[in-house]
Amino acid sequence: MTLSLSDRIDELSRSRVPFVRATVVRAQEPSSAHPGDRAIVLADGSIEGFVGGHCAAGSVRTAALAALDSGDGVLLRVLPDTGEAFPETPGASIVVNPCLSGGAMEIYLEPVLPSPVLHLVGASPTAEALATLAPALGFVVQRADDVPGPAGSVAVVVSTHGGDEVSAIRRALDAGVGLVGVVCSRTRGAAILDELAPTPEERARVHPHVGLDIGARNAPEIALSILAAIVRAIRVDGLAAAPAPAGATTALPRTAVDPVCGMTVTVMADTPHLHHDGTDYWFCNPGCRDAFAASLAS
Structure with missing residues (x-):
C-alpha cells in the first residue's frame, strides 16, 4: 500500500532520516503547482510528492539539498526569465529559471533533521536525571547498555562514579564525539586525565566535572547544569554530532x-x-x- 505523504513524513521522522519538507506558498499561472502542494526531498535527491513540473522541481531539488546541508529553512522564489515576479519578500532565495514555462512560484523549504543524540554511560542518579530532562530539550537519549557505541552522538556523559570511566571516554573519543563529559570531582577528573593520557586535541573534547557552574547540589540540578553546557556548546560553539556508523549516511549528490x-x-x-x-x-x-x-x- 502506498503511504500518504503525511504518513511518509512520520515514517522518516521515526527512522531518524533527514529530509526537506517543501510546501508551495504561492504560484502564478500557468504554473502546474498550486498553493498547498507538498513534497519531500531526501538526501539522495529523490522527490516524493509534487511541487511543480520538471524545471521547477529541479530548482527545488537543488535548493533543498543546500538547505539540508546547512540546516536552515529557506523561502525559494522560482521565476521564469520573463520579468515575472512576486513582490519582494525579505529572506527569500531567488532562482531565475530560464526554462520555466511561466508562472512565478514560492516554495518554503524546511529541513527536518534528526534530534541530537545524548549518549549516557552509567546508572547513577545524575544519569537518570539527565535521561528525564534531556528529551524536553529535544535530545534523544541513548544508554550504553542499549546501543553498541556512541557514534552519531552529539555528546557523551559518563556518570559511573568510579566505574570504568577511562574506557568509556576512550570509546567516545575514538568515535569522534566532540563533547565527552564526566560527572566527577575535580580531583577525580585530574586522575582520569592522567590515566587517559589524551592528545591535546582529545583533551579539548574531554570535560571532567562537566556542567556550567550554577551552584548545583542535587542530581536534577547537576543534570540541568550539564545540559546547559551541552546546549551552549551546540548553539554557541557549533558542536556537531560525531560521524554516524559507516553506511548510515548518504552523500549529497553532486x-x-x-x-x-x-x-x-x-x-x-x-x-x-x-x-x-x-x-x-x-x-x-x-x-x-x-x-x-x-x-x-x-
Missing part, C-alpha cells in the same frame, strides 16, 4: 551547470545527460539537451 540555460542542476539518474567528445554534460530538461546536441551537430 551538481552541474546546464551549458544552455546556466541553471545549476542536481545530477541524478534521470537528469537529462549528454556525453560528447569525452565530456559529460547535464541539463535541466530534455529541451536544453536537445538544443545543445543540435548546436554540436551544426
